[in-house]
Each structure stands twice: as structure tokens, then as C-alpha cells.
Amino acid sequence: MCLLGSMAAGSEKYGNEKKKVVVIGGGAGGSLLAYHIQFSADVVLIDQKEYFDIPWTNLRSVVEPSFAARSVINHSDYLSNVQIVVSTAVSITNTEVLTAGGQMFLYDYLVVATGHMESVPETKSERLSQYQAEFEKVKSAKSVLIIGGGPTGVELAGEIAVDFPDKKVILVHRGPRLLEFIGSKASKKALDWLTSKKVEVILEQSIDLKTLSDGTYETSGGEAIHADCHFMCAGKPMGSSWLSETILKDSLDVRGRLTVDENLRVQGFKNVFAIGDITDIPEIKQGYLAQRHALLTAKNLKLLIMGRNENKMAAYRPGYPIALVSLGRKEGVAHFPFLTISGRIPGWIKSRDLFVGKTRKQLGLKPTLT
Ligand SMILES: Cc1cc2nc3c(=O)[nH]c(=O)nc-3n(C[C@H](O)[C@H](O)[C@H](O)COP(=O)(O)OP(=O)(O)OC[C@H]3O[C@@H](n4cnc5c(N)ncnc54)[C@H](O)[C@@H]3O)c2cc1C
Secondary structure: OHHHHHHHOHHHHHOOOOOEEEEEOOOHHHHHHHHHHOOOOEEEEEEOOOEEEOHHHHHHHHHOHHHHHHHEEEHHHHOOOEEEEEOOEEEEOOOEEEEOOOOEEEOOEEEEOOOEOOOOOOOHHHHHHHHHHHHHHHHHOOEEEEEOOOHHHHHHHHHHHHHOOOOEEEEEEOOOOOOOOOOHHHHHHHHHHHHHOOOEEEEOOOEOHHHOEOOEEEEOOOOEEEOOEEEEOOOOOEOOHHHHHOOOHHHEOOOOOEOEOOOOEEOOOOOEEEOHHHEOOOOOOOHHHHHHHHHHHHHHHHHHHOOOOHHHOOOOOOOOOOEEEEEOOOEEEEEEOOEEEEEHHHHHHHHOOOOHHHHHHHOOOOOOOO
16 A cells, blocks of 8 residues: 555655656647656646647538537646646746746756647637638638648548538649648549549649639639638648747757657757657658657656666657548548558548547547537
């Protein structure tokens, strides 16, 4: 009993005070990491919003706003022992993190998990209202223009084409093929599928929103496109520009990613880790990999907090290039190292539930709300 009691005290067993861990960013990686270390240290999660919005479900929530009731999860629903700070981290020193709200948080260990920048509301209720407004926008439009043919643009076009088959959907993409982050076979399959659903795909053109006048947009090639509304789905910038004014500035590569070692520690730092899309790990940027980073880092942090030798830390091996892009509710395209498939099988794996139940379970929540 005595032994169990002292184990439950976590890191206090190994020092006078609990170690302080600050996690910046509550997305796919940061949320899971905070969940796993919450009883091993004094944990602070700094996120720009009070919730984790499972990123790969966003487009379904546009055509079915009630879907977001399960996929937009308040941090306080799964973190019972973490100080949640809803603010933007603006600076890092060797000992503390400063937020836009003027608060300062001391850390023994820091984890940067700021992924990609997104301008979304701070509260869950505002985010749910935003999905409802986007749904109304689609519902009342006869034609929808989607700008950007990466995963966001392709998945949104698929959702609208399947749920609103009478709408005219036009997708304009700057590059020579859709889904440029994966192989050209996947691009072709996505293009063929969208075309079969009567989505008009225009490649190698861009749209400058300044040209918008009376529902008519002009492409860079001078073509006029009429649409009742548009969605901007161009790539989001890395959530790292603010780091160039901090102690981590020399650890950023030319693409604004943090260079990490095999233990996911930021180069040049023993107590600063980075996980998820913000890292320079040579792999496709995917949420399930950000979650793998989170689990490995949680394990390594616990080891360091217990005062174990850092040589015992687990090393990260980059993941295989696997990606699944949903095409409406039942189909999808899957990119594996030596195989690309499309149709019902990838649809069955991803498109039905978009991994919401699985992601909720990973955070200790019931897969459904009932
Ligand atoms: C349409 C689409 C479909 C996808 N489908 C899949 C899929 O099927 N499977 C899959 O594995 N992956 C998928 N992904 C990729 C996946 O979403 C990302 O790889 C993953 O979200 C990266 O996780 P992250 O924790 O690094 O960053 P994010 O999830 O982007 O989280 C970053 C967090 O940091 C916060 N933040 C940023 N800057 C600051 C700051 N200065 N201070 C405080 N907070 C800050 C943000 O608000 C956000 O909460 C998809 C992505 C898209 C766009």
C-alpha cells in the first residue's frame, strides 16, 4: 500500500517539487501529449482556443454541422489535471513562456506543438455556430467555388458533391495536380472521382479574391467563374513565425520547421521538445504521426521527470508515407508506399466516421456522446 501511495505521487517522489511541463498547441499532437503526462508533472497547455477540433473532420462538419458535436472537444473534457490557458504563446525564454494575454509560465520541460496556423474562434460554441453558418452558406448557394486542391479542397469538394449533388462545384488549384503532397496516382484517382461527380476542376490557375465582383471571380488565366460563394482551402502557414524572435530561432529550418533529434528534442536544447507538423522529420505531415510523436515524447518526459538517464530515452523512427483522403461519405483514396487505391475500402476505413470515435477514445472519452 505504501509503495502504491508513493508511486501515485508521481514526480514528487523524485524531488521536492513536481516538474513543470508547458505544452504549446492543443491540436492532434499537443492534446494527446498533455493527456498522457497530466499526472506525472504540473502541466500547462497553452492553446489559442478552448477546444481540440479534430482537424480531419472539419469538412464533414461543414455539410453536417451536428457532426461537430463529437469532434469539437473542450480541452477541459479530457484534461482533468492540466492548467488550460486559452491564449497565443508569443515568446519563449530559457525558463518561461509568455502569452499574448501577458501571462508567464515557468517550465522545466517545454513541448512545441503549434502545427499550422488557423484563424478559428476561441470558444466551442462560436466554432459550432461557424459550422452552422458555413452549412447555411452551402445550402443556400447554387454554385460553390473551392480555391485550393490539397486535402482540404479535395475533401470539401467531395463532401459537397455527395451531400448536395445538385450544386455546381468548381475547384481551382494553382498546381499541376491535385493532392500534391502524395503520389500522382492518388491525384489522378481523386481527379477522376471528382469529375465523375460533376465537379469542375481547373488546374494551374489561381484566384485573386480582389477580382471578385458580383459573384464573378477571375482566374489568373483570365477566365471568369461565377459562384454564389467560395471557400478558401489554400495551404495554411506553419505555426512557427513567432519562434523567429525566441531562443528557438536558430533551430528553425528554411521552411519554418523546428529541427529535432531522434528523441524529438529541438536541436541545441536538452529540455525543449517539438512534435507534429512543426517538426522537420522527413515524413508526410499527418495527425496519426503527430500522435505517435506525442506518445513517444510523453514516455521520454516521464523518464526524464523520474530522473532516469537520458540515454534511456526512446528514439523516433519516421513513419511510412501513408495518407487517406476521403471522397464524400463512402469513398476515398489511400496512398501507401507501394500502392494507391481508391473507392469503398479507403472510404470504409476513413470516410464513414473520420476516426472520431478512435480519436475520442485515445483521449479517454466515449466514442459517442450518449
Ligand atoms: C483536410 C485534412 C484532412 C486530414 N486528414 C488526415 C487524416 O485522415 N489522418 C491524419 O493522420 N492526418 C490528417 N490530416 C493532417 C493532420 O490534421 C495534421 O497532420 C495534424 O493536425 C498535425 O497535428 P499538430 O498537433 O502538429 O498540429 P495541429 O493539429 O495543427 O494543432 C496545432 C495547434 O496549435 C495551436 N497554436 C498554433 N500556434 C499557437 C501559438 N502560438 N500559441 C498557442 N497555440 C497555438 C493551434 O490553434 C492548434 O490548436 C489532415 C489534414 C487536413 C487539413
